[in-house]
Amino acid sequence: MLNIVNKSPLDRGSLDSCLQSAEPGAILLIEDGVYAATRGSAGEARLKAAAGKFKLFALGPDMEARGIADRAMDGVTLIDYAGFVDLVAEYNTCQSWL
């Protein structure tokens, strides 16, 4: 399953809920969710610990809009909206953790 997280881990527990509950698959960070993928952030360690269980992606345009595209942590693949569509197509189901 593709898991989509759109809130910062500093704002909501949706990333933690996803990491705890979701079956192995992929996580795509969009909107404020991309803050978790910032190098040196509180979210980085949690994502690194989950990297064996999930393929990690972040929406590049949302990182650029927040001025953090050059601070993306290792292990996270930046994609654009076309890549977003491809990811949704690739996985049989997707879940937005709202």
Place this chain on the structure above:
Amino acid sequence: MKFAILINEGPYTHQASDSAYQFAKAVLAKGHEIFRIFFYHDGVNNATRLTTPPQDDRNIVNRWSKLAEEHKLDMVVCVAAAQRRGIVDEGEAKRNGKDATNLAPGFRISGLGQLIEAGIQADRMVTFGD
């Protein structure tokens, strides 16, 4: 592949309307089909034609209407969520004794069955919200 999109957040709130719009455009650019876009909860506020954002800002409502016209999209607004928030077409205005309508072009008001049907008919359903 057939996509359906569910939008649960109003325009100019956080980012869900914008993300959904960019995603919808990318879906169409890839040659996929959009079976339906369903607006639910505060998402129904995407369908009022009375918004007037500043001229140098994006017009989220008009943008949806234009996309629907260009690609013959089916954009459905949940009737119960719309009634609560004052999103009205001619049928609803008559039924509820309202003196005006505000549903933007390209949208239609219908029920949750349309969301369920989209979930069944589409290969993928992607939710954008708050």
